[in-house]
Amino acid sequence: MLTDADTAAPAVTLELIAREAGVSPSTVSRILNGTAKVSADKRLAVEQTIARFNFQPNAMARSLAKGQTYTIGVLTQFIESPFYGEALRGIEDALRRTPYSPLFVSGHWNLAEEEAKMRLLQGRRVDGVIVLTGRLGDEQLLDYAQRLPIVVTGRQLSGPRLASVDVDDFEGAREATRHLIELGHTRIAFISGPADHPDANERLRGYRQAHADAGLALVPELVVPADFMETGGMLAIGQLLESRQNFTAVFAANDQMAYGARLALYRRNLRVPDDISLVGYDDLPNSTYLMPPLTTVRQPVYEIGRLAAQAMLKLIAGESAEIAAPPLELVVRESTRRVRH
Amino acid sequence: MLTDADTAAPAVTLELIAREAGVSPSTVSRILNGTAKVSADKRLAVEQTIARFNFQPNAMARSLAKGQTYTIGVLTQFIESPFYGEALRGIEDALRRTPYSPLFVSGHWNLAEEEAKMRLLQGRRVDGVIVLTGRLGDEQLLDYAQRLPIVVTGRQLSGPRLASVDVDDFEGAREATRHLIELGHTRIAFISGPADHPDANERLRGYRQAHADAGLALVPELVVPADFMETGGMLAIGQLLESRQNFTAVFAANDQMAYGARLALYRRNLRVPDDISLVGYDDLPNSTYLMPPLTTVRQPVYEIGRLAAQAMLKLIAGESAEIAAPPLELVVRESTRRVRH
DNA sequence: CTGTTAGCGCGTTCAC
DNA sequence: GTGAACGCGCTAACAG
Numbered sequence: 145m146l147t148d149a150d151t152a153a154p155a156v157t158l159e160l161i162a163r164e165a166g167v168s169p170s171t172v173s174r175i176l177n178g179t180a181k182v183s184a185d186k187r188l189a190v191e192q193t194i195a196r197f198n199f200q201p202n203a204m205a206r207s208l209a210k211g212q213t214y215t216i217g218v219l220t221q222f223i224e225s226p227f228y229g230e231a232l233r234g235i236e237d238a239l240r241r242t243p244y245s246p247l248f249v250s251g252h253w254n255l256a257e258e259e260a261k262m263r264l265l266q267g268r269r270v271d272g273v274i275v276l277t278g279r280l281g282d283e284q285l286l287d288y289a290q291r292l293p294i295v296v297t298g299r300q301l302s303g304p305r306l307a308s309v310d311v312d313d314f315e316g317a318r319e320a321t322r323h324l325i326e327l328g329h330t331r332i333a334f335i336s337g338p339a340d341h342p343d344a345n346e347r348l349r350g351y352r353q354a355h356a357d358a359g360l361a362l363v364p365e366l367v368v369p370a371d372f373m374e375t376g377g378m379l380a381i382g383q384l385l386e387s388r389q390n391f392t393a394v395f396a397a398n399d400q401m402a403y404g405a406r407l408a409l410y411r412r413n414l415r416v417p418d419d420i421s422l423v424g425y426d427d428l429p430n431s432t433y434l435m436p437p438l439t440t441v442r443q444p445v446y447e448i449g450r451l452a453a454q455a456m457l458k459l460i461a462g463e464s465a466e467i468a469a470p471p472l473e474l475v476v477r478e479s480t481r482r483v484r485h
Numbered sequence: 486m487l488t489d490a491d492t493a494a495p496a497v498t499l500e501l502i503a504r505e506a507g508v509s510p511s512t513v514s515r516i517l518n519g520t521a522k523v524s525a526d527k528r529l530a531v532e533q534t535i536a537r538f539n540f541q542p543n544a545m546a547r548s549l550a551k552g553q554t555y556t557i558g559v560l561t562q563f564i565e566s567p568f569y570g571e572a573l574r575g576i577e578d579a580l581r582r583t584p585y586s587p588l589f590v591s592g593h594w595n596l597a598e599e600e601a602k603m604r605l606l607q608g609r610r611v612d613g614v615i616v617l618t619g620r621l622g623d624e625q626l627l628d629y630a631q632r633l634p635i636v637v638t639g640r641q642l643s644g645p646r647l648a649s650v651d652v653d654d655f656e657g658a659r660e661a662t663r664h665l666i667e668l669g670h671t672r673i674a675f676i677s678g679p680a681d682h683p684d685a686n687e688r689l690r691g692y693r694q695a696h697a698d699a700g701l702a703l704v705p706e707l708v709v710p711a712d713f714m715e716t717g718g719m720l721a722i723g724q725l726l727e728s729r730q731n732f733t734a735v736f737a738a739n740d741q742m743a744y745g746a747r748l749a750l751y752r753r754n755l756r757v758p759d760d761i762s763l764v765g766y767d768d769l770p771n772s773t774y775l776m777p778p779l780t781t782v783r784q785p786v787y788e789i790g791r792l793a794a795q796a797m798l799k800l801i802a803g804e805s806a807e808i809a810a811p812p813l814e815l816v817v818r819e820s821t822r823r824v825r826h
Numbered sequence: 827c828t829g830t831t832a833g834c835g836c837g838t839t840c841a842c
Numbered sequence: 843g844t845g846a847a848c849g850c851g852c853t854a855a856c857a858g
Contacts, residue, residue: 157851168829173853181827200608204548205851208834213545223577223589224570233565236591245605248564248589250577264586267541374774403774410776433715433744435751435776498835509845514837524843546835549850 156197164197165189176201207269214243216456217265217273219258223250226428227398227445228276231297234449235274242457244271255279262288272456277343293459295452295467298343302466307455309448309467313343316441316472317350318357320395320423323439323474325358328483329393329421333366335380335405337397341372347397347425365389370401377404385412392420392483399424399431399440406434406479421480436478444470497538505538506530517542548610555584557797558606558614560599564591567769568739568786569617572638575790576615583798585612596620603629613797618684634800636793636808639684643807648796650789650808654684657782657813658691659698661736661764664780664815666699669824670734670762674707676721676746678738682713688738688766706730711742718745726753733761733824740765740772740781747775747820762821777819785811 154160158176162169167186174180175190182190193199207213218235220228235246247270251258258278265273270292275285277298288294289306301308324332334351337344348367355362365387370376377396381404384391394409396402402424409416416422416436424431427442447470455465495501499517503510508527515521516531523531534540548554559576561569576587588611592599599619606614611633616626618639629635630647642649665673675692678685689708696703706728711717718737722745725732735750737743743765750757757763757777765772768783788811796806 155851159851169852170830170854171828174828177853179853183827186828200604202549202610202851203608204545204554204610205834206853207545208543208549208836209851209853211834222574224567224574226565226567226570229565229567229570233563236564245590249586263541267544269543269545403771406776407774407778430744430771433748435747437748496835499837500835510836511838511845512843515844518837520837522843527844543835546850547837549852550835550837552850 156199158199158201161190161193161197161199165193213269213271214245215247215268215270216244216453216460217262217268217270218246218248218276219251219261219265219273219278220248220276221251221253221278223248226430227426227443230429230445231276231449231452234446234451235453238450238453238457244457244460246274246453251278253279259284266291271460274452274456293456295456295459295465297448297452305459307452307459307465307467309451309455309469311443311448311469311472313346313472314350314353316425316443316474317347317395317397318354319350319472319474320425320439320441321351321354322357323476324393324395324421324423324480325354325360327393327421327480330360330483331363331366331389331391332393332395333368333384333389333391335377335394335396335401336367336369337372337401339369344372344397351395363389366391370397372398372400374400374404374407377401377406378408379404381405381408381412393423393480394420395423395425397425399426399428399438402438402440403430403434406438417479417481418484421483423480427475432477434479439477439480440475442473442475444472497540499540499542502531502534502538502540506534554610554612555586556588556609556611557585557794557801558603558609558611559587559589559617560592560602560606560614560619561589561617562592562594562619564589567771568767568784571770571786572617572790572793575787575792576794579791579794579798585798585801587615587794592619594620600625607632612801615793615797634797636797636800636806638789638793645805646800648793648800648806648808650792650796650810652784652789652810652813654687654813655691655694657766657784657815658688658736658738659695660691660813660815661766661780661782662692662695663698664817665734665736665762665764665821666695666701668734668762668821671701671824672704672707672730672732673734673736674709674725674730674732676718676735676737676742677708677710678713678742680710685713685738692736704730707732711738713739713741715741715745715748718742718747719749720745722746722749722753734764734821735761736764736766738766740767740769740779743779743781744771744775747779758820758822759825762824764821768816773818775820780818780821781816783814783816785813 158172159169162172249261272293275296293305296308300310336348368380368383370380414420424438424440427440431438451467455467458465499513500510503513590602613634616637634646637649641651709721709724711721755761765779765781768781772779792808796808799806
């Protein structure tokens with residue numbers, strides 16, 4: 145049986161460093177944390193042996209002792225999501241040059257899984273958690289906030305140790321629809337998101353409101369439900385066409401569905417924007433490169449991530465935090481044009 | 486002096502649970518870990534009070550005591566990357582239902598930053614780290630592997646506590662180029678990646694080899710360097726057109742550049758595939774929805790992530806691990822066609 | 827300025 | 843089966 149004796153790497157610890165440098169552990173700790181003044185010579189000796197052993201303090205032990213982990217949990221929905229990915233980047237950027245680092249976990253739009261992940265984060269004693277939308281209830285969030293700072297996106301909620309950022313999807317969808325109406329479109333199809341998704345409903349409301357604003361009648365058959373995915377967008381176009389309702393424009397409740405719709409239209413030999421104008425929602429990085437470049441509503445996701453992280457830092461510091469909702473913006477590119485008569 | 490008495494949330498710990506349940510801390514621990522048999526009644530009492538207090542053991546303390554953190558560091562390049570995102574998903578999936586969870590950090594293709602992140606992971610005492618390509622040197626990796634298990638992608642390397650997965654980019658690029666040649670193309674432009682990127686060079690080699698295989702002359706002006714980004718692809722098309730060299734096909738060293746190239750071609754009124762055939766590399770999720778759907782070389786990134794995580798689990802268990810490179814696959818869609826005479 | 831002492835919340839011997 | 847005692851590596855409070 146092989147023993148560890150051969151490779152006997154005697155776990156380089158703070159105590160080892162102290163011994164080697166001829167000082168006490170406290171002194172090493174003080175140097176590491178800048179907690180107190182230390183004479184130049186001892187500091188030098190310590191720093192040298194730290195370098196010599198390539199010592200890196202054990203974050204677990206430090207956390208245990210300090211009651212703080214310097215990690216911020218981030219509950220996203222899909223780690224590979226092009227949409228939330230931008231928010232993660234914003235969070236990373238905001239945390240750079242702070243002692244905190246993010247711990248990303250995915251909830252997959254599944255309540256049970258989100259709860260499990262919150263439990264995991266709780267076990268890891270994160271100093272706070274940023275919840276990127278998802279299905280956790282308001283009361284649950286309020287409850288979590290009793291024990292640690294929470295920042296949540298995609299809804300409005302506030303309280304002690306709780307901040308939120310939300311964008312006005314109703315207004316965004318209304319503006320996108322208005323854009324189409326101003327171009328002369330009167331029969332505008334809407335590809336909707338899942339009915340149990342909060343954002344989806346707000347966008348549908350905006351679509352309807354824009355019609356009301358313009359005194360335009362709503363055609364129920366022109367509103368088709370889908371799932372926020374590309375394939376859903378494809379299917380929706382098929383359904384729309386089969387309904388034999390005329391329409392000159394399509395507003396998809398998110399860009400991914402717009403991508404699918406775009407392809408389905410192409411398959412039916414319908415040109416965009418010559419035959420059909422197409423509008424998306426989100427402005428994913430790829431939308432600039434769609435053919436033609438997609439007109440869409442830009443969600444400032446990166447900015448939201450950044451603001452959420454900054455707010456979290458304030459909450460952790462014991463301050464209160466309000467986050468001003470960054471504005472949505474209609475980005476008019478080339479997938480929309482004036483309706484042909 | 487004011488005490489915490491008012492808000493006195495007396496930190497629910499294992500000891501608290503033990504006291505409330507009328508047993509010793511050891512017993513609670515045993516139940517938590519299934520370390521030993523415990524009488525049914527005590528077990529019940531403990532489980533109830535755990536539920537009552539919603540107790541979640543402190544992972545830091547546990548790690549300290551056990552010398553294991555049950556977390557696997559994952560060094561990716563950009564957390565928001567659509568390419569590596571698939572690998573992250575594969576890792577998540579492979580780790581589900583194991584006691585391990587991933588800790589994602591980004592290196593941004595920057596050696597210094599990757600080193601800093603490795604240091605961070607070391608401080609967090611992760612049980613192993615999966616390195617998704619990046620710029621760390623082979624010797625560095627071998628060195629890290631002296632202290633903890635390492636799995637690295639994008640290169641071939643092995644040793645104790647070290648495993649790697651790599652795909653054969655040379656072969657992939659060769660096959661893609663051959664596909665074009667078989668369609669009758671003889672003047673094929675190549676949009677290359679950064680010269681200091683290992684994958685980029687392999688793909689260039691494959692492009693060249695395919696020409697040699699077919700006895701086709703290489704036209705130096707037809708190879709233009711870019712940066713693996715969409716804008717690089719756009720710029721490259723501009724440069725190609727200005728060179729006044731004829732070409733009937735474009736092979737972009739990755740899909741992102743193919744997207745940019747697609748748009749640039751559209752701007753110049755060049756049709757794909759009627760005027761120009763276009764091939765990418767990677768098969769990003771979006772490539773199915775490009776107009777027209779992009780012919781590309783599918784990289785099994787999700788699978789790579791999964792295999793990497795599984796290998797890591799074996800390494801942690803003290804076993805050795807070999808990872809069979811999953812095969813690349815040319816996905817022929819609609820952006821390529823037989824050359825017109 | 828610096829060393830000593832006492833935990834932080836767990837897992838783990840070792841006795842009972 | 844079960845409890846008491848010790849230690850994981852570090853920070854903090856207390857003396858000097």
